[in-house]
Amino acid sequence: MKKLINDPQEAVRESLGGLALAHPDILKVCLDPVYVSRVDAPIQGKVGVISGGGSGHEPMHAGFVGKGMLDAACPGQVFTSPTPDQIEAATRAADGGAGVLHIVKNYTGDIMNFEMAAELCQMQGGEVRAVVINDDVAVEDSLYTAGRRGVGTTVLAEKICGAAAERRYDLARVEALCRKVNENGRSMGMALTSCTVPAAGRPTFELGENEMEMGIGIHGEPGRERTALASAREITERMAEAVLADLPFRSGDRVIAMVNGMGGTPLMELYLVYRELADVLKGAGIALARRLVGNYITSLEMAGCSITLLRADDELLSLWDDPVLTPGLRWGI
Amino acid sequence: MKKLINDPQEAVRESLGGLALAHPDILKVCLDPVYVSRVDAPIQGKVGVISGGGSGHEPMHAGFVGKGMLDAACPGQVFTSPTPDQIEAATRAADGGAGVLHIVKNYTGDIMNFEMAAELCQMQGGEVRAVVINDDVAVEDSLYTAGRRGVGTTVLAEKICGAAAERRYDLARVEALCRKVNENGRSMGMALTSCTVPAAGRPTFELGENEMEMGIGIHGEPGRERTALASAREITERMAEAVLADLPFRSGDRVIAMVNGMGGTPLMELYLVYRELADVLKGAGIALARRLVGNYITSLEMAGCSITLLRADDELLSLWDDPVLTPGLRWGI
Numbered sequence: 001m002k003k004l005i006n007d008p009q010e011a012v013r014e015s016l017g018g019l020a021l022a023h024p025d026i027l028k029v030c031l032d033p034v035y036v037s038r039v040d041a042p043i044q045g046k047v048g049v050i051s052g053g054g055s056g057h058e059p060m061h062a063g064f065v066g067k068g069m070l071d072a073a074c075p076g077q078v079f080t081s082p083t084p085d086q087i088e089a090a091t092r093a094a095d096g097g098a099g100v101l102h103i104v105k106n107y108t109g110d111i112m113n114f115e116m117a118a119e120l121c122q123m124q125g126g127e128v129r130a131v132v133i134n135d136d137v138a139v140e141d142s143l144y145t146a147g148r149r150g151v152g153t154t155v156l157a158e159k160i161c162g163a164a165a166e167r168r169y170d171l172a173r174v175e176a177l178c179r180k181v182n183e184n185g186r187s188m189g190m191a192l193t194s195c196t197v198p199a200a201g202r203p204t205f206e207l208g209e210n211e212m213e214m215g216i217g218i219h220g221e222p223g224r225e226r227t228a229l230a231s232a233r234e235i236t237e238r239m240a241e242a243v244l245a246d247l248p249f250r251s252g253d254r255v256i257a258m259v260n261g262m263g264g265t266p267l268m269e270l271y272l273v274y275r276e277l278a279d280v281l282k283g284a285g286i287a288l289a290r291r292l293v294g295n296y297i298t299s300l301e302m303a304g305c306s307i308t309l310l311r312a313d314d315e316l317l318s319l320w321d322d323p324v325l326t327p328g329l330r331w332g333i
Numbered sequence: 334m335k336k337l338i339n340d341p342q343e344a345v346r347e348s349l350g351g352l353a354l355a356h357p358d359i360l361k362v363c364l365d366p367v368y369v370s371r372v373d374a375p376i377q378g379k380v381g382v383i384s385g386g387g388s389g390h391e392p393m394h395a396g397f398v399g400k401g402m403l404d405a406a407c408p409g410q411v412f413t414s415p416t417p418d419q420i421e422a423a424t425r426a427a428d429g430g431a432g433v434l435h436i437v438k439n440y441t442g443d444i445m446n447f448e449m450a451a452e453l454c455q456m457q458g459g460e461v462r463a464v465v466i467n468d469d470v471a472v473e474d475s476l477y478t479a480g481r482r483g484v485g486t487t488v489l490a491e492k493i494c495g496a497a498a499e500r501r502y503d504l505a506r507v508e509a510l511c512r513k514v515n516e517n518g519r520s521m522g523m524a525l526t527s528c529t530v531p532a533a534g535r536p537t538f539e540l541g542e543n544e545m546e547m548g549i550g551i552h553g554e555p556g557r558e559r560t561a562l563a564s565a566r567e568i569t570e571r572m573a574e575a576v577l578a579d580l581p582f583r584s585g586d587r588v589i590a591m592v593n594g595m596g597g598t599p600l601m602e603l604y605l606v607y608r609e610l611a612d613v614l615k616g617a618g619i620a621l622a623r624r625l626v627g628n629y630i631t632s633l634e635m636a637g638c639s640i641t642l643l644r645a646d647d648e649l650l651s652l653w654d655d656p657v658l659t660p661g662l663r664w665g666i
Contacts (some may be wrong), residue, residue: 002525002545002636004565004602014565015601018608022626058600192335212335232337232347264597266633267391268348269337275351293355293660295628300599301636303335327626330663 001201008198012055012077019062023327026066033083035090036062037072047165047174048072048094051103051158052087053110054079056197057218059328060155060297066326067333069162071100078197078300079219081109087117091128099127099171103157103178105150106134129171131178133157135185135308137246138215138223149217152258152308153185155296156320159329163322177319181310186246188239189306190223191216191262195299214238218262218299218306232269236276239307244284249311251285256320258291258308263298265305270294273305290320296328334534341531345388345410352395356660359399366416368423369395370405380498380507381405381427384436384491385420386443387412389530390551392661393488393630399659400666402495404433411530411633412552414442420450424461432460432504436490436511438483439467462504464511466490468518468641470579471548471556482550485591485641486518488629489653492662496655510652514643519579521572522639523556524549524595528632547571551595551632551639565602569609572640577617582644584618589653591624591641596631598638603627606638623653629661 005011013031020029020036029036035052042048051061052074061073071094076082091100100121104114111132118128134145135153142149161178169177191213194203204220207213212230215223230238249255259274261267274293281288289312297306312320323332338344346364353362353369362369368385375381384394385407394406404427409415424433433454437447444465451461467478468486475482494511502510524546527536537553540546545563548556563571582588592607594600607626614621622645630639645653656665 002542002562004525004568004598004606004638006564006566006605011601011605014608015605018604018606018611018626021611021621022604022607022624055601056599058604063600192337209335229335231339233339235337263599264634264636265337266389266596266631267396267628268344268388268633271351271355271391272339272344272348273337273351274355275347278351278354288354291355293351295600298599300601301597303597303634305337331666333665 001196003198005198011198012075016062016075019327026325026327033086033089035072035074035086035093036065037090037093038065041071041093042096044096045098046096046168047098047171048096048100049161049165050090050094050100052082052090053105054081056300057297063328064158064326068166068322068324069158069326069329078199081113084113084116084120087114088120091117091121091126095126101161101171101174101178102128102130103154103161104130104132105154106132106147107144108146109144127171129175131175131182133182135182135187137186137242138188142217143221151189151218152187152260152297152306153182153310155258156185156256156308156310157181159324160316160319163319166322184311185308186243187306187308188242189216189304190214190235190239191302191304193264193303195220195302216304218297220299232272233276236273237280240277240280243307243309247311249286249309253311254287254289256290256310256312257288258296259293260297260306260308261295262302262304263295264301264303267294270305277307289317334529336531338531344531345408349395349408352660359658359660366419366422368405368407368419368426369398370426371398374404374426375429377429378431379429379501380431380504381429381433382494382498383423383427383433385415385423386438387414389633390630396661397491397659401499401655401657402491402659402662411532414446417446417449417453420447421453424450424454424459428459434494434504434507434511435461435463436487436494437463437465438487439465439480440477441479442477460504462508464508464515466515468515468520470519470575471521475550476554484522484551485520485593485630485639486515486643488591489518489589489641489643490514492657493649493652496652499655517644518641519576520639520641521575522549522637523547523568523572524635524637526597526636528553528635549637551630553632565605566609569606570613573610573613576640576642580644582619582642586644587620587622589623589643589645590621591629592626593630593639593641594628595635595637596628597634597636600627603638610640622650
């Protein structure tokens with residue numbers, strides 16, 4: 001296993017230590033239990049927006065803590081759900097008296113632990129709502145999921161709900177907005193290589209020299225099919241068509257698009273994929289209103305990419321454009 | 334070869350096409366000859382700052398074109414110097430009448446072609462100065478280099494000189510500043526895996542399962558030694574000590590630090606390395622005034638990282654903090 005770590009068991013904590021040292025103006029890290037919160041959290045009168053899940057998807061979620069995005073994040077061990085006590089502590093840290101929204105990706109462990117934490121907080125008078133993101137069109141039910149997996153739309157939901165909370169939308173409105181983002185967002189991913197979980201020490205799955213996995217999950221869960229390598233054009237078309245057909249997106253729609261790297265694919269290739277995606281969307285009469293190209297929701301060092309499209313109206317675009325200041329996403333500040 | 338491309342010969346052009354489509358507010362791409370320039374270039378009365386070199390190091394250089402950084406970049410084929418006609422065209426595109434600075438990494442082909450382009454421009458009345466970056470402490474002379482290779486300090490020089498030009502420093506002053514950055518910047522890198530040049534189709538070098546290369550070049554050039562894998566702590570210490578001893582940095586110095594990923598190493602590991610670096614610097618009495626942690630000067634999908642330290646005074650820090658708006662680096666706007 002070739003990784004820049006010391007002890008696999010300590011890698012998440014040590015990495016978070018580095019995150020805190022690198023961005024002391026933006027966030028702080030608590031190590032017992034483990035969570036990351038805005039340096040100025042809780043903010044009185046503002047809805048707290050928090051998320052979390054297994055580590056290994058950086059910058060998501062801890063790298064999206066900061067002004068205009070998440071108030072707190074609770075990172076579990078690599079590809080492992082955070083525990084209820086982590087989520088409870090993060091929720092308290094984010095609660096400025098206006099309630100807290102949990103943005104939860106649809107994995108069984110995450111859902112269970114976020115629910116338990118929400119109950120603990122509510123017993124003590126905190127108001128907590130949860131929205132489950134399940135935007136992956138690749139498969140119904142998966143290794144850790146009943147229904148669809150939650151993937152790239154999570155990043156967009158965190159940005160948009162974070163902006164809404166910053167504008168002092170109330171909890172019901174931020175929650176409704178998050179549902180709207182989930183309902184209008186769709187994603188699909190693919191892998192050229194596996195990733196290796198530090199504690200496991202060996203690749204999560206095996207792919208032949210001439211194979212790729214279409215519809216891969218962000219933990220290496222099986223996708224739709226394992227096929228022969230294809231060109232970037234063909235791969236992009238297959239992912240985009242699956243995403244477009246699912247909502248379905250229609251001619252005249254405007255979208256926020258994300259071409260996301262899985263961690264081990266160079267930026268040069270992601271921009272090349274973005275060019276192919278722009279072509280497909282143009283052909284479908286869909287307007288690329290905003291975009292992200294880069295590594296936002298990764299799977300350790302997996303090579304591959306995913307495409308997320310979010311059908312966006314004026315409200316979503318306006319919230320998208322609001323300033324954001326986090327380690328992983330930043331503009332306007 | 335597992336890459337998200339269509340035709341290896343077209344990968345650079347197609348990727349630049351995606352870059353232009355993704356950032357039409359920041360930059361534009363010319364494909365004949367190939368160069369990238371600020372959407373508002375040339376800016377009358379402002380020194381033009383340009384750089385370039387082989388592709389495969391994204392976001393450097395094309396991803397650093399924009400307000401407060403580069404006016405233009407000329408990307409060659411992967412790991413291949415740009416041609417004089419590319420550089421000449423980029424220089425013209427960046428020339429607003431106050432002269433142009435060429436920031437050149439110390440590789441024989443780059444130096445030769447930038448010199449030739451500068452002569453062509455000067456024959457037609459343009460004023461061009463060049464500064465060669467040679468900050469890699471790993472080895473003297475290398476596969477494509479007489480003297481030291483130019484690596485991470487290039488990124489910092491582009492940011493700082495771009496800010497100075499934006500402030501309307503004149504050409505002599507921007508040039509002197511670039512020399513100051515080069516004189517005070519030092520870097521070293523390491524690789525856990527090789528990269529694969531698209532046109533070659535196979536790994537540039539071979540590393541055993543338990544081996545790493547300390548002092549690697551950004552094109553996979555040999556480093557100081559090939560050794561057994563070690564912990565992140567040990568690797569960071571060895572790189573940092575080589576860098577610190579070289580300038581030498583001294584207790585009381587303030588630095589801008591960059592922990593840079595080579596392209597295939599997850600962000601989680603880069604923050605972990607940053608934590609180790611912060612420890613080493615604390616022990617040496619050196620203040621971490623500013624930092625970058627992420628993929629800035631990459632080597633395709635190589636796994637590994639590099640460390641760059643720039644001794645910074647108030648002038649450099651102030652220029653560092655100036656607003657910048659490029660695809661790869663952005664703040665204050």
